[in-house]
Amino acid sequence: MWQEGRRRKTWQSKTSADWNKRSAGFAKRHKDSVFVKEFLKRLPLSPAMTVLDMGCGPGTLTIPLSRKVREVTAVDFSSGMLAILAERAAKDGLDNITTRQGAWEDNWHTLGVGQYDLIIASRSLAVDDLKGALHKLRRAARGWVFIGDRVGSGPFDPAMFAAIGRPFDPGPYYIYTINILYQMGIYARLDFIDLPASRSYKTQEEAISSWSWMFNDLTAAENDKLNHHLSERLARNKKGYWYLRDEHCPSWAIISWREKT
């Protein structure tokens, strides 16, 4: 059912090259976000811990985590994301982060992924073989695993799909992960992070480019429709910043369980 749902979804899966292109924008949008604070708050951290951050992106969580634990291994298939992470770590003088360029689909043993006290996989579990990915997490875990998973449309704003005349099907999300874990004999815990409306922009152009990440294959006509839709929704606050009326605020499911050692 997960795989059928993935085939029906109307947003395009991103390749490592797509994520490379998005790395700088993503890094800027998500640094020090409410999501980061809320995710970190839920983790059972201790200074002696080793951590694996699978699908680490530009280090949104790796960087703050590395200040609280012994070492973090950060894995991502996007070289652009890993380059930003390495730059941030060097700037902050953090020397307990090891990066590995690799994918969920790779052989983790060959990648040099070992076993860790804590594993996180935040907003990165966009895979066709979900069961295989969960098996890999389980084999690498000798303690807690925390997954940040999509709820409903997730970060995608259905109104923007409607505006450009495309149907929207978000594909399968967290409830499948919970159920596949259940089939594996794991009664995972479930929590949610509900993000507040928070974004504001110096210019209309900045706002438009911050939302157009959702589509990587727009025709010129669709692009015009999206720009028109966004400009109608943009308003100015008292400080003169632009914000989007009815901003789409995603919730994230936080799924966790403890592997027995």
Ligand SMILES: C[S@@+](CC[C@H](N)C(=O)[O-])C[C@H]1O[C@@H](n2cnc3c(N)ncnc32)[C@H](O)[C@@H]1O
């Ligand atoms: C939405 S970002 C999340 C980054 C970070 N974990 C966070 O929560 O801010 C998704 C990340 O997963 C990575 N990713 C997506 N599919 C992947 C795959 N199949 N194997 C490895 N990394 C993948 C992307 O390159 C990207 O950096």
